[in-house]
Amino acid sequence: MLYKDAGVNINEAEKALAGFKSKIKETYNKFVLTETGYFGAAYQIPDGYKKPVLVSSIDSVGTKVLIAIKAGRYEGLGEDLVNHCVNDILTMGAKPLYILDYFACGKLKKETITSIIKGMTNACKENDCALIGGETAEMPDIYSDEIFDFAAEITGIVEKNKIINGKRIKEGQKVYGLPSSGFHTNGYSLIRRVIFDELNISLDSYIPELQCALGEILLKPHRSYYKKIYPQIDSISGLVHITGGGFYNNIPRIMPEDLICYIDTKRWEVPPEFKFIARAGKIPEKEMFTVFNMGIGMIVIAEKCDLGIEIGEIKKGKGSLILDGVKDTNL
Numbered sequence: 001m002l003y004k005d006a007g008v009n010i011n012e013a014e015k016a017l018a019g020f021k022s023k024i025k026e027t028y029n030k031f032v033l034t035e036t037g038y039f040g041a042a043y044q045i046p047d048g049y050k051k052p053v054l055v056s057s058i059d060s061v062g063t064k065v066l067i068a069i070k071a072g073r074y075e076g077l078g079e080d081l082v083n084h085c086v087n088d089i090l091t092m093g094a095k096p097l098y099i100l101d102y103f104a105c106g107k108l109k110k111e112t113i114t115s116i117i118k119g120m121t122n123a124c125k126e127n128d129c130a131l132i133g134g135e136t137a138e139m140p141d142i143y144s145d146e147i148f149d150f151a152a153e154i155t156g157i158v159e160k161n162k163i164i165n166g167k168r169i170k171e172g173q174k175v176y177g178l179p180s181s182g183f184h185t186n187g188y189s190l191i192r193r194v195i196f197d198e199l200n201i202s203l204d205s206y207i208p209e210l211q212c213a214l215g216e217i218l219l220k221p222h223r224s225y226y227k228k229i230y231p232q233i234d235s236i237s238g239l240v241h242i243t244g245g246g247f248y249n250n251i252p253r254i255m256p257e258d259l260i261c262y263i264d265t266k267r268w269e270v271p272p273e274f275k276f277i278a279r280a281g282k283i284p285e286k287e288m289f290t291v292f293n294m295g296i297g298m299i300v301i302a303e304k305c306d307l308g309i310e311i312g313e314i315k316k317g318k319g320s321l322i323l324d325g326v327k328d329t330n331l
Contacts, residue, residue, distance in 0.1 A: 032130050057085055058153040060152075064080065078116045098131070099130070099132070100131075102149075166253075175261060178307060222297075238255075238300070240254055246292055247289045247296075264311060268311060284327075
């Protein structure tokens with residue numbers, strides 16, 4: 001019996017790697033000390049830091065994978081993953097250095113993984129981040145032939161005295177919101193239940209209020225805020241990436257105990273895709289703000305800045321967060 005008889009085709013994995021090796025190399029810079037294929041990946045810490053601190057994070061694109069599989073469109077997932085990870089470490093003031101990915105599947109399909117890596121490498125170049133390694137695991141007894149999972153670990157760097165951790169947040173500072181590009185990578189288990197079980201419609205279904213097919217909205221890549229925020233990073237007291245857990249579970253993570261982040265939800269128009277899902281699923285407004293980004297992908301807290309729109313301010317008090325205008329009733 002051969003390994004491929006058990007469902008694992010090593011040659012296919014090697015062919016796939018050879019096909020996108022040059023694409024990965026496009027993300028390298030002078031600090032990358034190893035090429036793809038070593039047992040480990042080496043990256044030299046850049047010069048110019050007095051007390052450099054490495055900031056790491058790991059994440060996946062969740063069940064958005066299942067939407068991509070249904071649509072047969074995968075490149076956006078690579079952008080999703082890189083941009084999500086970059087935004088996470090950006091909240092601590094970190095500049096991205098490198099990223100490593102993990103791809104697990106039941107049956108390796110060269111076209112699928114090549115498309116994903118293309119999306120990753122494009123996003124890496126856009127975010128000044130090197131894709132220095134990864135793992136591709138074919139596991140037929142864990143995943144079915146069509147299903148795969150996809151995650152990445154990112155490492156960035158920040159000067160120790162410039163770490164953003166919420167400690168510089170003060171009463172009277174303003175709260176700004178930067179617009180998202182849709183659902184990003186969160187809430188897709190609820191979205192899938194609404195569109196496939198409650199509405200029983202396909203991704204090709206044209207939604208008049210969205211003025212496009214449903215799949216177009218659901219597969220929009222997660223937006224990166226690195227290029228927009230990093231040039232102003234020294235003037236920022238707090239950053240919140242609105243991901244899983246929405247407003248209610250993410251903003252309190254950075255708030256000092258004696259301060260409240262007051263946000264007026266009437267300061268921006270919630271995009272139609274969120275209203276569509278809320279109405280179709282009869283989802284209470286408070287639940288929507290607990291699960292989704294509601295059109296605001298990143299929160300910036302600062303004395304003053306020109307990032308996004310001003311949506312609130314920091315006040316004295318207990319409770320971490322007040323979302324003015326949010327009700328327990330349906331949208």
